[in-house]
Amino acid sequence: MAAFCLSHASRRLRIPPFSYSLARSLFDPSSLASLTDPKCSVPHCKPPVHLRTLEPKYRLIDDFRFTYSKYDRCNLNISIATISTSSGMAKGTNSGLDGGSKVEQSWIDxxxxxxxxPYARLARLDKPIGTWLLAWPCMWSITLAASPGSLPDIKMLSLFGCGALLLRGAGCTVNDLLDHDIDSKVERTKLRPVASGLLTPFQGLSFLGCQLLLGLGILLQLNNYSRVLGASSLLLVFSYPLMKRLTFWPQAYLGLTFNWGALLGWAAVKGDLDPTVVLPLYVSGVFWTLVYDTIYAHQDKEDDLKVGVKSTALRFGDLTKNWVSGFGIICINSLAISGFNADIGVHFLLLLWTGWPFYPFLMAAAGQLAWQIWAVDLSNRADCNRKFVSNKWFGAIIFTGILFGKMTS
Incomplete structure (x- = not known):
């Protein structure tokens, strides 16, 4: 009897024959695939359905805890209690385990x-490049409007900086509300708050109202001429998202929208417009936008073809670099004309020292733009995004050239 009890106890304490492979799977991510393989090599043992259906790209989990709920000779039940990945995804967001793209961790999380x-993501607060691209034409214009030898109006720079942040966020909200059906079908945009269902259209519309009210507060601090001019830009902001359905040139329409600050900045300082200065500046901004947003659009060209969305990336195809090179040349020439008419370059042409810094900076900006066009790999999404983001430096170089040109005029 004692022998029988001892034998029974030893069988209960004996390590199961599958425990080594289980432990190895749980602590060695490279072997987790074998655990989740539907064709389990252990006779009569198959993992539960929720493990078998995981896609291969989500089998490597950075950090997890598990509960080992039940084991017998012919059945293995494993339940995963907690899974926390290093992607920093918050609760309530799409984790990517359903086949979607992961939401990258940012300061928002x-x-x-x-x-x-979700509201911060809707306004793209975690991606400031759009705000920079909207703000730079405003900064160029305000600095060109400054008196010779003087710094630009710091109050105006601050107001337009805040305005760019709000207006860009409002534009993104409008875009996501109108395009949520398209965004849900595009890999890069399927996890946006409205497209993924984190926010309802009503919540997005309410948030848009708040953004526009704050923007109105900034606009009311400008002169009457600027208020009318600024309010007129809303037509462009609200209609831009529709252009990708109507024309292969939505990037040109975005250029008209994003560079409205080239007109508004001068008007806010001077109270009127000088066409010889602001129109070439506006044109340069439009063609600059055609360069960077065409490069950006190459990220989505495959998805755009599937859903029927149009872009200059699809319009130009293999000739994209030829087209954007031409746009870059027009951009630089228009900036030179604007600087000349604003008297920050004329003295340089007369071989006098005053006003000279503008042109070396303009040449440096031309080099940066040429580097983007020459070096970008249009078939590589990550590289297209890197070149697109680098345009904040193009804007900074032009701003510095205008600033030094004004200070030495």
Missing amino acids: LYLPQAVQ
Whole structure:
């Protein structure tokens, strides 16, 4: 009897024959695939359905805890209690386990309350490049309008900086509300708050109202001429998202929208417009936008073809670099004309020292633009995005050239 009890106890304490492979799977990510393989090599043992259906690209999990709920000779039940990945995805966001793209971790996940995070993503606060691209033409114009030998109006620079942040966010909200059906079919945009269902259209519309009210508060601090001119840009902001359905040139329409600050900045300082200065500046901004947004559009060209969305990337195809090279040349020449008419380059042409810094900076900006066009790999999404983001430096170089040109005029 004692022998029988001892034998029974030893069988209960004996390590199951599958425990080594289980432990190895749980602590060695490279072997997790074998655990989740539907064709399990252990007789009569198959993993539960929720593990078997995981896609291969999500089998490598950075950090997890598990509960080992039940084991017998012919059945293995494993339940995963908690899975926390290093992607920093907050609760309530799409984790990517359904086959979607992962939401990259940003300062929004670290510092903002969970309830606010979808709205911050809707306004693209985690991607400031759009704000920079909207703000630079405003800064160029305000600096050109400054008196010779003087710094630009700091108050105006601050107001337009805040305005660019708000207007860009409002534009993104409008875009996401109108395009949520398209965004849900595009890999890069399928996790946007409205497209993924984190926010309802009504919530997005309410948020848009708040953004426009704040923008109105900034606009009311400008002169009457600027208020009318600024309000007229809303027509472009609201109609831009529709252009990709109607024409292969939505990037040109975006250029008209994004560079309205080239007109508005001068008007806010001077109270009127000088066409000889602001029109070439506006044209340069439009063609600059055609360069960077065509490069940006190459990220989505495959998805755009599937859903029927149009872009200059699809229009130009293999001739894209030829087209954007021409746009870049027009951009630089228009900037030179604007600087000349604003008297920050004429003295250089007369071989006098005053006003000379503008042209070396303009040449440096031309080099940066040429580098983008020459070096970009249009078949590589990541490289297209890197070249697109680098345009903040193009804007900074032009601003510095105008600033030094004005200070030495």
